Amino acid sequence: DIQMTQSPSTLSASVGDRVTITCRASQSISSWLAWYQQKPGEAPNLLIYKASNLESGVPSRFSGSESGTEFTLTINSLQPDDFATYYCQQYSNFPWTFGQGTKVEIE
Amino acid sequence: QVQLQESGPGLVKPSETLSLTCTVSGGSFSSTSHYWGWIRQPPGKGLEWIGSFFYNGNTYYNPSLKSRVTVSVDRSRNQFSLSLASVTGADTAVYYCARHTYGVGLDYWGQGTLVTVTS
Numbered sequence: 001d002i003q004m005t006q007s008p009s010t011l012s013a014s015v016g017d018r019v020t021i022t023c024r025a026s027q028s029i030s031s032w033l034a035w036y037q038q039k040p041g042e043a044p045n046l047l048i049y050k051a052s053n054l055e056s057g058v059p060s061r062f063s064g065s066e067s068g069t070e071f072t073l074t075i076n077s078l079q080p081d082d083f084a085t086y087y088c089q090q091y092s093n094f095p096w097t098f099g100q101g102t103k104v105e106i107e
Numbered sequence: 108q109v110q111l112q113e114s115g116p117g118l119v120k121p122s123e124t125l126s127l128t129c130t131v132s133g134g135s136f137s138s139t140s141h142y143w144g145w146i147r148q149p150p151g152k153g154l155e156w157i158g159s160f161f162y163n164g165n166t167y168y169n170p171s172l173k174s175r176v177t178v179s180v181d182r183s184r185n186q187f188s189l190s191l192a193s194v195t196g197a198d199t200a201v202y203y204c205a206r207h208t209y210g211v212g213l214d215y216w217g218q219g220t221l222v223t224v225t226s
Contacts (some may be wrong), residue, residue, distance in 0.1 A: 001170070034212030034213065036212075043203055043205075043217065043218055044203075044213070044216060045216075046214050049210070049211040049212045050210060050211070055214070087154055089154070089156075089212065089213070091207065091212055094167045095168075095169040095170060095171075096156040096159075097156065098153055098154040098155070098156070100153050101153045101154075
């Protein structure tokens with residue numbers, strides 16, 4: 001199985017901050033990586049696909065990038081609605097696997 | 108607009124079989140671009156992919172659950188199902204059904220249903 005190591009597990013930030021979350025794959029997944037946002041009591045919501053492509057309807061303050069097996073989700077100018085938990089997921093190989101999640105909290 | 112809705116018992120006894128159904132509207136199981144499947148999330152924990160099927164009938168399972176899991180489809184009803192045998196407390200989770208678009212990811216999800224394993 002491909003292991004996805006996500007960091008940090010918790011992040012404290014303020015409205016307006018720039019936030020970065022990292023996900024590292026245990027082997028090459030090309031660009032087959034997605035990022036999701038999950039709020040309490042809700043299903044995850046797709047934000048970014050194929051490492052850097054913004055899903056339709058997702059605000060442009062969200063962006064994704066990659067460097068080898070390291071992937072980054074950046075939120076520019078954090079908004080109140082962005083306080084949530086974020087997960088990365090690889091879909092290069094079965095079994096599809098997720099990172100452990102990053103909870104973005106209000107500082 | 109694609110919509111998915113999970114249904115099934117919220118309580119299951121240990122050693123019994125968990126059975127859930129996902130009803131899909133606005134989507135087709137015949138599409139060559141989509142997988143359909145199940146993901147779960149234990150309370151307060153992360154996401155775990157369980158298994159998915161493709162339009163040609165191929166099914167893919169998480170090896171950690173493979174011996175206990177079956178994903179099946181009823182095309183006439185536009186439903187697919189999850190069966191998880193010999194459950195224990197570790198199988199207590201919110202179970203989601205979801206669509207994966209090829210090259211994109213899990214782009215449509217059901218609202219999720221909590222299944223508690225308890226005697």
